Amino acid sequence: MILEEFDNNKHAIINPDMLHKSPIEDFPEVTISCFSKVLYDKVVACFETEVMKELHSATGIQPLYRVKYKGKKFALFQSYVGEPSCVGMYEDVIALGSKKLILLGNCGVLDKNIQDCGIIIPTRAIRDEGTSYHYAPADDYIDVNKKYIPEFIEVLNQHGYPYVTGTTWTTDACYRETKDKVNRRREQGAICVEMECAGMQALCDFRNTDFFQFFYAGDNLDHSSWDPRSISGSSRIDEKTKIMFLAFELGLKIVKNTN
Numbered sequence: 001m002i003l004e005e006f007d008n009n010k011h012a013i014i015n016p017d018m019l020h021k022s023p024i025e026d027f028p029e030v031t032i033s034c035f036s037k038v039l040y041d042k043v044v045a046c047f048e049t050e051v052m053k054e055l056h057s058a059t060g061i062q063p064l065y066r067v068k069y070k071g072k073k074f075a076l077f078q079s080y081v082g083e084p085s086c087v088g089m090y091e092d093v094i095a096l097g098s099k100k101l102i103l104l105g106n107c108g109v110l111d112k113n114i115q116d117c118g119i120i121i122p123t124r125a126i127r128d129e130g131t132s133y134h135y136a137p138a139d140d141y142i143d144v145n146k147k148y149i150p151e152f153i154e155v156l157n158q159h160g161y162p163y164v165t166g167t168t169w170t171t172d173a174c175y176r177e178t179k180d181k182v183n184r185r186r187e188q189g190a191i192c193v194e195m196e197c198a199g200m201q202a203l204c205d206f207r208n209t210d211f212f213q214f215f216y217a218g219d220n221l222d223h224s225s226w227d228p229r230s231i232s233g234s235s236r237i238d239e240k241t242k243i244m245f246l247a248f249e250l251g252l253k254i255v256k257n258t259n
Contacts, residue, residue, distance in 0.1 A: 003133040010206075016095035024052050027097030028066060029258055030251040031075040033090075035105040035196075038233035039240050040078040047076075055092055057085075064093065069248045072255050079103060083131045083172060083199040090203060100210040100254060102247045106231060107168065107194040107215040108177070110186050112222040116229045117239050119161050119246075120192050120215040121149060122168040126185060129172040131199035135206040140188075144168070144201040148212045151253045155246055166191040168215070170198035182221050193221065212250070216243050 034040050047067040055062040055077065065076040075098060079086050090101065107120060114120065124143050127133070136142060149165075156163050169190040171177065177193060185193070197213050204211035220227040230236045 004138045006137045016091045020095040023097035028073040028075045031098040031101045033079045036233045086196045087199045103213045106218040107192040108219045109217045114217045118217040119163040121165045125198035126169045127198045132202035135202035155249045169193040
């Protein structure tokens, strides 16, 4: 299989440092990102922002911000949906100086008992995608969130948020989540499905950077028919905004422990 042709050589023909000659001075210790533009714009509006860099791609320009939360500096940018684009963008951000990433986003649930907008902490990902196989040897699973789960649980307990932990299913094809595949992934232990986690963990392992991802539950696939619930970006936006600030609270703990 082509997916078994993992090459550990870190010097590819095109490397991020060819496009970004040097890291940004005083790059914050922790970077925070999300996918939803509605959510991202609402959170950005809460800060005085400083543009550290503009991230260029064929689909447009994304600013990489420096912001301050409770006296500590953080990097902040919007990730692209879909693993190849998400991984490629963060490759650039790593080259610019990012050392630790906290990423949050929506996911579909495979267990109807997980409440809409409920917090999910993945502990491993099913690699039903392609990008991770360029950053890690072939396997069905990859362990995720190897650091910071205890710190994040402290944050959730302090702010009164229930949560679940478990396996996530990372797929490249959101329109190919058939009933048989959903049942198969549930048998493998998956409680939710999304499109980035496995590849992002593989990238960060490969580049030796810290990675933590959590989800807020969206649509329900554990139903006789698809239930979109709060999958819309504008649905329950105030609640989602509060959830995103949990990432900053985790960031504060990470910065404190680092210093």
